[in-house]
Amino acid sequence: MYTADQSIFWFAPCCPVKWKGITLTTVHAKGSAAGVFSKSPGRGDDAADRALQVVLASLEDSKAEDIVSIDIAGKSALGDYMVVVSGRSNRHVMAIADHLITDLKDEGLGAARVEGLEAGDWVLIDTGDIIVHVFRPEVREFYNIERMWAAPEIEDGTRH
Numbered sequence: 001m002y003t004a005d006q007s008i009f010w011f012a013p014c015c016p017v018k019w020k021g022i023t024l025t026t027v028h029a030k031g032s033a034a035g036v037f038s039k040s041p042g043r044g045d046d047a048a049d050r051a052l053q054v055v056l057a058s059l060e061d062s063k064a065e066d067i068v069s070i071d072i073a074g075k076s077a078l079g080d081y082m083v084v085v086s087g088r089s090n091r092h093v094m095a096i097a098d099h100l101i102t103d104l105k106d107e108g109l110g111a112a113r114v115e116g117l118e119a120g121d122w123v124l125i126d127t128g129d130i131i132v133h134v135f136r137p138e139v140r141e142f143y144n145i146e147r148m149w150a151a152p153e154i155e156d157g158t159r160h
Helices: 045-061 090-106 137-143 145-150
Strands: 017-019 022-024 065-071 081-086 113-115 122-126 130-135
Touching: 045 065, 045 081, 045 090, 045 130, 065 137, 065 145, 081 137, 081 145, 090 122, 090 130, 122 137, 130 137
Parallel strands: 081 130
Antiparallel strands: 017 022, 065 081, 113 122, 122 130
């Protein structure tokens, strides 16, 4: 069991949980779940687009390679955009991630959640609106995240 300070929760899907006075429950929605999750005050489509521009400019400045931006708004409650990039080596991946984290803070976009910075094979940076994956080329090829998100949507009741 985790504490609220660790930002990770375990709970049974049927049981609501109180956290900082807010009742959290699991949501089972058909179609888009975008209306279920509220954004933080002052956040919206303009904020996501502004954040995306900051992210892309930072990645370009860091000489990130093969930058791919995927619009996931309406497809996932994870965020509005997913950005996938490559660095030439572990060191380059860590430098790209460090530079991006600093640029996000400097632009007033808050502290992003970061995973994998120590190893430098695959760094995940979650800003809330944008999820950035920074890979070494061979790790990126192995996981092939772009292909997963590029898959055609399956309509209800139709299978091929």
